[in-house]
Amino acid sequence: HKHPDDKPTVALIVKSLANEFFKTMEEGARAHHDQHQDEYDLKVIGIKNETDVTQQIECVELVMAQGVDAIVIAPADSKALVPVCKRAMDAGIVVVNIDNKLDADVLREKNATIPFVGPDNRKGAAMAGTYLADRLQRGDEVAIIEGAPNAFNGIQRKQGFEDAMQAAGMNVVSSQTGYWETDKAQPVASALINGHPDLKAILCANDSMALGAVAALRDAGKGRSVYVIGFDNIAAAQRLLKEGRILCTVDQHADKLASFGIEHALQMLKGEAAGVDQETPVDLITAEML
Amino acid sequence: MAGDYLGMVVALLALVIVFSLSAKNFFTATTFRTIANQIPDTTIVAVGMTFVLIIAGIDLSVSSVLALAGAVLGIVLVNWGWPLPLAIVVCLVVGLVCGAVNGLVVVRWRLPSFIVTLGMLEAARGAAYRVTQSRTIYVGGPLEAITDTTILGLSLPLIGAILIVVVGQLVLSRTVFGRYLIAIGTNEEAVRLSGIDPRPYKVAVFLLCSSLAAVAAVIRAARMSSANPNAAIGFELEVIAAVVIGGTSLMGGRGSVVRSFFGVLIIAVLGAGLAQIGAQEHTKRLISGCVIVLAVILDQYRRRVRNA
Amino acid sequence: MAGDYLGMVVALLALVIVFSLSAKNFFTATTFRTIANQIPDTTIVAVGMTFVLIIAGIDLSVSSVLALAGAVLGIVLVNWGWPLPLAIVVCLVVGLVCGAVNGLVVVRWRLPSFIVTLGMLEAARGAAYRVTQSRTIYVGGPLEAITDTTILGLSLPLIGAILIVVVGQLVLSRTVFGRYLIAIGTNEEAVRLSGIDPRPYKVAVFLLCSSLAAVAAVIRAARMSSANPNAAIGFELEVIAAVVIGGTSLMGGRGSVVRSFFGVLIIAVLGAGLAQIGAQEHTKRLISGCVIVLAVILDQYRRRVRNA
């Protein structure tokens, strides 16, 4: 029922477009689309609240209703999104998973294989952790501020940090969640700083939370005596790096992430690519590199 | 009676027409099917909220109670391996308990329900994180049967929601219970002086609202095949907005369940339409903010015209 | 007068003692310094919210207005490169405009402020995303001067907040303006029929509240060295909780700015203490939910005892 010369429509469904990371991802996708206008049509949809899984499911249902050909999705929840993605696949839509990996167990249970295109978060976090460890003494106190506990990438980053800290023999005194947000991370950081006067470093699972940690240090009058590391390399993080307020961050190339996913989907549509995972690059960003 | 709903039907049709003209593929069966699948849980909670607002109360805790009840449902099904009907009962009991706490604290210490349910908003969310260790619980199969069952093309949840709306409206406008609620919302002191103890009625309303939130939790979990402790954050304001768009007064004493249902429909169509025309996040926010206020302004005019 | 605050001081001291005993390193200068740096913005918004609650209104939009004003501040400083004082003026104007819209819509169409400010909550947040393209804007240096300036060991924001509390309390209890606000919250119709037009006063209160949110935005941006369009989500409920813990009635006509300040302190100490004993998110939520309700129950008893 489709004309063969019809351009396919690809829907990019991200988490909150109010979040800088996904905003960058969206812009990257739009830039990619501008260069390949004759190859496909693009639709970008985000949800209001990063944790609002229901709304994201509704988004998938909506684009299914609109008859898109492919869905590239950064799931807000690695389990809850599986059934609807499976439904989309059953309806003949190509589905590609980016950013946050869908849960393997649920995928298996649902009998679905959805290719994941994205970075190895654990590796990225470990890189940052190792860079930090070189500046610390063995046995120094460090703390981790995690992302949302139900996000796969959050868990991976935490594990990456832990891997590096363990390898270097650091003392992880606490690991608490900051739910990805500056506002939530800041009081957690304050408590860590005040409760552990000898704390040497705070490892944050994203840059927004690193901003909260930096503010907490200022609130406590501790200036730059504690290292802060972040993840994502948002614009603000680059300034923080320059001013030496954070030690390093990790760039997983959000702008390219979506393009990778879209290209993967297009290839699958053409039957050129199989539904296998594809790893995208992660890079450590430090002040010297800017 | 019919005139009561006319304004809302017109508003709804206007929205559908605008989006049908501006968004490709909006006016399709799939879109309406999607919307029909999405509204049952909001509708059910909106019925409960209508009752709460009518007694001049407010229930901010519905979102957290929903999350907690859903989380418990997930735990009972997956970790304890109980059968679905029993798990649903446990889930409803969770709703009942939360409602009972809200209601009893409100009447026992004569506290504003805003603050009591704000406390519950925090506490129930905390409990939801506690029972799930902050993780989403995938349930899958058994639960999905609920949403997959259809009768005459309508899904079980939708039928349930419509039934709850109809019964709710009848209870409100035709029963002694309903009239007492309106009376309590209008002038609680006068009700007390009429020799009617308003307290059991108030407790009943909070019980009802939280239980309906638990019912919505089952539906939502079924739709998502999973229970998420982060579910429905901010949902309470969305529900209140829908109910108020439906003309229920925040000051109590006035409201209609059917009109709340239209409020839910308006918000759902607006959300779906804005998403489908590809509006950006900030535009969506701006527009939905304005629509909420406009809808209430229109309702004011309608009421004034009718009274004159 | 002194008795008015005694209960709250005792509650505060009790919290400090409990946490000093149970959390390592709680009773240290750094902890108190941190708390002192963190309360000014909440305190300032709480003053505005106290005024709004006193006229029997509510302002749910403070969080979004704060984010929007902060976002504009960031844009003006970074993208336009304007000098700080001018940027602050622009930021305050944003607050004034939001407040004016809230107030004028409320009085013009006689709408419940709950719904109008709910609309503004959405719209202002949308605008904040719009102006920043959803990005955090790092400002750094120039802004930080605000928080880094100290007089007699107190930071500029803290001094400002305390000044605002004192002035706010005096205005409320000593001026004609304050008296009118209390009267409007008690019985608006009686005020109107006494030949006083309540509308300008109501608009003024919403103006005030939003402007104070803009002031808080400056302080917050200075603390965070950056402007974040996602700032302060859910902040409105925290502020309302603090004000209500301070004994201000949601029904209007009764409230105290100084007591709201104590409410802010209680919530701040509770938050810091719970974080520092390493309570998990769910425990924090549970406890803070219960504390909010308990505080209000205690306040009820205090009032009843005093009246008897």
Added chain:
Amino acid sequence: MPPVSNTLLTVAGVDKTFPGVRALAHVDLDVRAGEVHALVGENGAGKSTLARIIAGIDMPEAGRMLLADRPYRPKGRKDAEAMGVRIVMQELNLIGTLSVAENVFIDRLPSRFGFIDYGVLNRATRNVMAQVGLDRVDPSMPVGSLGVGQQQMVEIAAGLSRRCRVLALDEPTASLTDNEVSLLFAQIERLKAEGVGIIYISHRIEEILRIADWVTVLRDGKVVGTREAAGLDCDEVIRLMVGRDMVKAAPALTGVRSDLALRVIALRGGDKVRDVSFDAYRGEILGVTGLMGSGRTEAMRLVFGADPREAGDIYLGGSERPARIRTPKDAVERGMALLTEDRKAQGLLLSLSVRANISITRLADVSRLGWIDSALESAAARSYVESLNIRCASPEQSVGQLSGGNQQKVVIAKWLYRDCDVLIFDEPTRGIDVGAKFEIYQMLAALARKGKAVVFVSSDLNELMAISSRIMVLSAGRVAEVFEQGAWSEERVLSAAFSGYITAD
């Protein structure tokens, strides 16, 4: 068998204190079957408190009660009603959003499986309402859309409609016109015949002498005497009440009328006011009366700008140009005052102090640069508490704690304090005791003499005839007639009041 006493209810040694006030001290009272026992006393004497204790609403601190020779200790109003003791309270306690029928039968709505049987309910209500002459009111109408007078009738109807042994009526006639009063009295006679014991509280002494069998006088919470009504006259009751002789000379206001103060032309608005034109002069008291719902209150609200008017002009102080009055603020700024009929909803800030309630109309005068001078404010409040004899623990007491009559005095005080040129007083003496009433008459006359124009709306024709310079009669939203002093009589006023309805039908 012991002889059957016809004493139905015995109250013995009842005490009640409120913070700062001894409301009742060792009060004794006997109510007999088939008789009306009237309670009289000044504002704040404790009448309502006693009635509320009998009805189970308040709890006494000491003393005991017997109902039909059995100990009677009601735990609440419901409990009292179960034992056959009912009350119609002084303040309106209706639920505005419910229908008339639902209000009347609120605690015994006829229902099947919880669903209300509206057929039965509305029929029963029509019967009940017919007894008090409200047969024109649709039982399914929301009660909030009725006027205060009609609401009071609904409340009375609800009280009368139930079987009971003792019925307490607390100032039932305060906002009723003669017509309704007669209907009420017919009902009271019927209940007497059925053997019901009635406690009747009123400040209208003539009424009491008409209907009561016994009169008990309360003063400062103490019983100063119980007399058989047959041998009493007005002056004696008043003497007992206030403890001294009262000069109740009606203030003569002849010949002081001077310039035009207020001219209203072709006023129309709402559905009650069709066409109202009148003049009020400096130096006079213009009485306004009419049947219940004739549009008096509504007309005055329109003049004052409280409601939007559809047509009509208002001229002030003899000016040629119509005054721009759109809101009460405009009206007050131009020297008008409106004392509203419904003190609780429209007149008072119940939870605030007497002081704040009085000063609200003129805060500018007790403040400097926006700051309130509390010494000045208190002084102003205290002077009115004294001159109007407002019974309160102190001016700091909240108005909500005062007795009904004293609350009314606070409303009067607030407008006297404003010192306006045109004073529109809507039922200002509602619930005020005889002594105070005469003081208020004197005060209004004095104001008129000082050159103010007083528009005095009242349902009490006697009071109007005693103090007015002229009486304007409204009927069905139009001015039926204006009587000059001396030209009126009860019959002529009444026939004017009915005239609009006769032609309308």
